[in-house]
Amino acid sequence: MKVSLASALGTCFGVKDAINLALEPQFKGDLTIIGQLVHNGQVNESLKKNGVSVVDGADAIDQIKTKKVMITAHGAAEKMKKKLTDAGLVVFDASCPLVMRVHNTIKSMVEKNYFPVVIGQEDHVEVKGIVGDLDDYIVVGSEDDLEKLRATGKRKFGIVSQTTQQVEKVEHLVGKIREMDCVDDVAFVNTICQPTRDRQIAVGDLADQVDLMIVIGGYNSSNTKKLVQVCDEKNVEAYHIEASSQLDKQWFINKKHVGITAGTSTPEYIINDVHSAILEIAREMDELKIQPVH
Ligand code: SF4
Structure with a gap:
């Protein structure tokens, strides 16, 4: 079983910059992010571990307990930013350009x-x-x-x-x-961003060559869902997962070529982990095929 990675996949510069800003030592636990910084549960979990709070929902501003707040890579309206500064908060803006x-x-x-x-x-x-x-x-x-x-x-x-x-x-x-x-x-004006386009083109190219695609990314990530959609349109079996623990060996039975792609908020370490797990499954499948018949 062959395993290939899409030529463009995973974290875009907008997401990387936002995560790096949130993890800067200057915040030392005094930072609240309004909404998910990126649509990736694992990334948000590691931010929380670093003392970063996340608030969400209509009453998000009322839940803030820190002096510093961050606007996510997804951006926010000027009205919202003004509300935050009017509330006496220091706003750090990680909106993607x-x-x-x-x-x-x-x-x-x-x-x-x-x-x-x-x-x-x-x-x-x-x-x-x-x-x-x-x-x-x-x-x-x-x-x-x-x-x-x-x-x-x-x-x-x-x-x-x-x-x-x-x-x-x-x-x-x-x-x-x-x-x-x-x-x-x-x-x-078509404002779909270049990293999104690159990932869609790459998954489309790879979908033409494989009989199974594994798409890695947060279940609430819009661009990850679009990658699954591209595979569906090409009638290629595709599974959307967030982590290697969700891989099911049944999917790989009788498959010749498996593709891997990931949305723009999926960090490299998760892609590497899934890639290694699939290589291991591929090795097991190949071994099963060459078992001598007694
Ligand atoms: S997906 Fe595109 S717009 Fe969104 S953060 Fe990444 S580069 Fe920016």
Whole structure:
């Protein structure tokens, strides 16, 4: 059984920078992160072990017990940042520059009188940050949401995408919007980030060569789910796991070539651990095959 890693996988620079900032010795346990810094349970667990607190939910600000707070790599609305500083907190901003690019792009579209549309997952923290300073907006998650554009009564739409969306899906939805009879003018900037694109292209290439794909990443990680989706679309059997302990040997029976990929918030040590475990399974499977028949 052959085992191959995707040519691009795992932690992106945005996530690495955010984790490194959170672990800086200057904080010494005096830091609260608002929401998960990255969508990876194990990373968040090790941050907690280093004395970093995490608060979440509608009353997140009320739960803060430290002087210093951190905005996650997913970004936040300016209104939210102001709320934090008004509460007397010192704000450290780990927003990824590629998320900030989406904030800036949509703001400049609104200034040019385009009605803002975000293609993404409405309840995702990144999308909440993108729309958090806008008076009016639409989030499109699927074709089912397109009629929302008509309901606005507007004819000029400015469209951006959540950074971790699937490239083909976004292009398809923008094509559908352009065809709508109620739409005169579309300004579209595809703001899917390069690390996400690289991982989607790499998993697609590898999916063409394998008969099983193992996708590693947090179950709540949007970009990891998209990697599974790419495999599904290519009819390649794929399993989404967070850690090597979830690997099931049954998946590997009679498989010739297994691929491994990982989302942008999956740290290298988890990928290495899963890779080693799969190599061990591959060795066992190969040994079983060459057992002499008595
Ligand atoms: S996935 Fe993209 S936008 Fe998100 S943190 Fe990584 S590089 Fe930045």
